[in-house]
Amino acid sequence: MHWGMAIDLKLCIGCNTCVVVCKMRNGTPPGIFRNRVLEEEVGTFPTARRVFWPVRCMHCEEPACVEVCPTGASSKREDGIVLVAEDKCVGCKACILSCPYDVRSLLDKEGGYFQDGLTPFEERVYANHLTGTVQKCDFCASRLEEGLKPSCAEGCLTGAIMFGDLDDPASDVSRALSEPRVRLRLREELGTRPSIYYLT
Amino acid sequence: MEAREFVLGERRQQEWGALVITALFLTGTGSGLFLLALPAGFALGMAVGVVLVMSGSLCLLLDLSRRLAAWRMIARPQSSWVSRGVIGISSFVVLGFFYIAFLVQEPHGWSSLGAPWVGGPGWMMGWGFLAGLAALFVAAYPGFVLGSMRSITFWNSAYVPALFLVSALLGGFGVLYLLPLDWQGLAWLPFIKNIGLVLVIFELILILGLTWLALPGACRDSVNLLTQGSLRYHFFIGLLGLGIILPLVLLGLVSLGVGVLSFLLIEGVLHIIGVFFLRYIILSAGVHGSIH
Numbered sequence: 001m002h003w004g005m006a007i008d009l010k011l012c013i014g015c016n017t018c019v020v021v022c023k024m025r026n027g028t029p030p031g032i033f034r035n036r037v038l039e040e041e042v043g044t045f046p047t048a049r050r051v052f053w054p055v056r057c058m059h060c061e062e063p064a065c066v067e068v069c070p071t072g073a074s075s076k077r078e079d080g081i082v083l084v085a086e087d088k089c090v091g092c093k094a095c096i097l098s099c100p101y102d103v104r105s106l107l108d109k110e111g112g113y114f115q116d117g118l119t120p121f122e123e124r125v126y127a128n129h130l131t132g133t134v135q136k137c138d139f140c141a142s143r144l145e146e147g148l149k150p151s152c153a154e155g156c157l158t159g160a161i162m163f164g165d166l167d168d169p170a171s172d173v174s175r176a177l178s179e180p181r182v183r184l185r186l187r188e189e190l191g192t193r194p195s196i197y198y199l200t
Numbered sequence: 201m202e203a204r205e206f207v208l209g210e211r212r213q214q215e216w217g218a219l220v221i222t223a224l225f226l227t228g229t230g231s232g233l234f235l236l237a238l239p240a241g242f243a244l245g246m247a248v249g250v251v252l253v254m255s256g257s258l259c260l261l262l263d264l265s266r267r268l269a270a271w272r273m274i275a276r277p278q279s280s281w282v283s284r285g286v287i288g289i290s291s292f293v294v295l296g297f298f299y300i301a302f303l304v305q306e307p308h309g310w311s312s313l314g315a316p317w318v319g320g321p322g323w324m325m326g327w328g329f330l331a332g333l334a335a336l337f338v339a340a341y342p343g344f345v346l347g348s349m350r351s352i353t354f355w356n357s358a359y360v361p362a363l364f365l366v367s368a369l370l371g372g373f374g375v376l377y378l379l380p381l382d383w384q385g386l387a388w389l390p391f392i393k394n395i396g397l398v399l400v401i402f403e404l405i406l407i408l409g410l411t412w413l414a415l416p417g418a419c420r421d422s423v424n425l426l427t428q429g430s431l432r433y434h435f436f437i438g439l440l441g442l443g444i445i446l447p448l449v450l451l452g453l454v455s456l457g458v459g460v461l462s463f464l465l466i467e468g469v470l471h472i473i474g475v476f477f478l479r480y481i482i483l484s485a486g487v488h489g490s491i492h
Contacts, residue, residue: 033205040208040492053208055491064350070283071272088272091265093215094282100351101491102211108265132265186491190350 002080003139004166004195005153006176006183007054011160014039014052021155022056025140027125030113032105034137035152054161056137056152057082057103058186058194065095065104073134080166080195081139089133096134100187101194104136139163166195173197210418212425213352213486219263224342224479225371226256227289228364229472231338232372234296238332243303245376250296252375253338257289281345288341292334299324299331339368342479352486354422359410363478366403370396371475377468396467397451403474404444418489425485434481443474 014037022028022035035056042051059082065074066082073088074095084095084104096104110131112122129135140150148154153163164171169178177183177197185194230252237245261267274290276283302324343361350356373396414423426435450467 036206038206038208038491053492067279068282068348070274070276070280070286071269072275073272088269089266090269090272092263092273092282094280094345094349096215097213097349097486098351100489102351102488106215106265130266187489192350 001078002166002195003059003144004080004164004173004197005139005150006162006173006197006199008160008162008176008199009051009053010199011158012037012052012054013158013160014050015157017155017157018054018152018161021151022137025143025151027122027128028135029107029109029122029126029129030111031109032107032129032135034135035103053198054152055101055103055186056196057139058101058192058196059137059139061193061195062191064098064100064190064192068094068098070094081141081144082136083138083141084134084136086130086133089130091132091134093134100190100192104134107131107133107135208490208492210421210490211488212484213488216263216483216486219259221476221479221483223256223259223263224364224483225476226252226259227338228256228342228368228479229371229375229475230254230256231292231335232368232370232475233375234292234335234372235332235339235369236372236376238328238335241303242381243300245379246296246300246303248375248379249335249372250293250300253289253296254293257293281341281348285338285341285345288334288337292331292338295327295331295334299328302327336365340365346482346486349486351488352422353415353417353419353489355482355486356419357410357413359406359413360482363403363406363410363482366399366406367475367478370399370403370471373399374468374471374475377464377471393451393454396471397448397455400444400447400451403478404440404448407439407444407478418487422485422487425487426481431481431485434477434484438477439474439481442470443477446470447474 016037019033019035019037023033026034028034035054038053038055040051040053041048043049059080061080063074063076063082066076070092071088071090073085074082075085076082091106091108093106096106107129108131112118112126118126143150149163153161162172162176164173166173168174176199182200183197184200185197230249233252234246234249237249261270264270273283273286277287340361343364346355346360347357373392411423411426414420425431447467447470450463450470454463
């Protein structure tokens with residue numbers, strides 16, 4: 001079992017639904033994004049266009065974050081998911097500096113989106129996060145246990161995000177990767193071997 | 201939320217700021233001072249070194265978000281240089297403290313010079329050797345910590361640990377010059393001056409190597425920050441001017457026998473400034489490469 005993702009850049013329209021769905025499901029406080037859609041401008045007028053790069057933790061096979069973590073808070077499971085154990089994290093930020101994908105952030109402030117204090121929803125969901133710890137995507141590990149897909153993959157309007165077991169040839173992700181298309185993993189030169197592939 | 205968070209591109213690191221820079225400055229200077237004072241058996245120098253390292257580790261502690269859980273940081277020495285650093289600093293403080301405690305029992309006390317431990321018991325010599333090894337580690341390990349950050353290519357250079365070590369020794373010289381010592385009557389003053397000169401030249405070579413041999417991409421962007429960007433004044437005036445060129449000139453004048461004592465004091469201050477700026481610019485120039 002090796003959880004992984006394939007993201008079809010031709011299908012991604014940069015709508016940021018995956019970002020919003022992730023924030024809603026995981027109840028992340030202001031400033032904390034477990035995934036983002038980065039914009040890139042390519043080409044020149046009159047053929048200039050924008051390309052959208054949905055990024056989240058790449059759940060690398062050789063994660064740089066796990067290597068530098070001094071407490072063992074960052075770890076990799078047998079199914080390939082890289083997790084942060086919040087109770088062990090001391091907020092040294094070494095993993096944020098080490099991660100080549102800039103997908104980790106420190107939850108260093110308390111408070112919500114509104115000036116009048118936390119809403120009942122915020123009170124409930126923020127209690128799941130420990131202030132002073134590093135936050136990142138965990139492929140919605142709790143949803144996987146229920147047999148569900150990660151929220152971003154489920155919420156993607158265009159079906160650009162495909163998720164599944166990379167070891168299973170019949171999974172959505174394996175089938176997408178077997179198509180005769182150009183596929184790449186980000187910053188492969190660093191030897192991290194990400195579990196997220198991009199189809200161009 | 202900032203707009204840059206959603207645009208593809210390179211980003212300057214902001215995770216390790218003033219506290220970490222101060223910590224690296226204090227631990228580097230302190231360990232360098234200890235390394236220089238150890239062979240001379242200069243207990244006051246060693247004590248100041250240990251205090252500086254302890255102050256630096258306090259800054260590192262303050263930089264953590266969850267300080268009460270800091271003890272967990274010794275859990276991963278097998279892979280994490282941060283963890284190794286915490287163990288190294290702790291070992292240094294313990295070894296250094298007890299070594300100084302042994303040393304002040306000697307007849308010459310705090311201002312002792314001339315390596316009294318050589319005539320002391322064997323275990324004391326061994327203890328001093330271990331304390332020296334720990335100090336060497338504390339002086340060099342920040343370079344390895346930075347080198348282990350795969351995202352920032354400017355730090356992934358063999359020059360960085362060497363620079364931190366050389367600069368720590370120079371910082372040690374800096375503080376040593378400011379401590380109450382009878383420099384005029386010191387037999388090994390010419391030797392110290394020569395070592396200082398070699399270290400300054402070596403540091404200059406390492407800095408030139410680090411900046412000239414930078415690879416394209418984020419690493420080159422880091423160098424551009426130093427040479428053309430917002431850090432150019434810190435780099436040219438703070439590090440190269442005050443930290444290297446001026447000490448070289450002063451060392452030259454001291455070699456000619458001009459105003460030895462006052463120049464040594466000024467040089468001490470300049471070395472310390474140079475140590476601070478080196479750490480400041482290396483950390484501030486860290487740029488995360490673009491993901492694509």
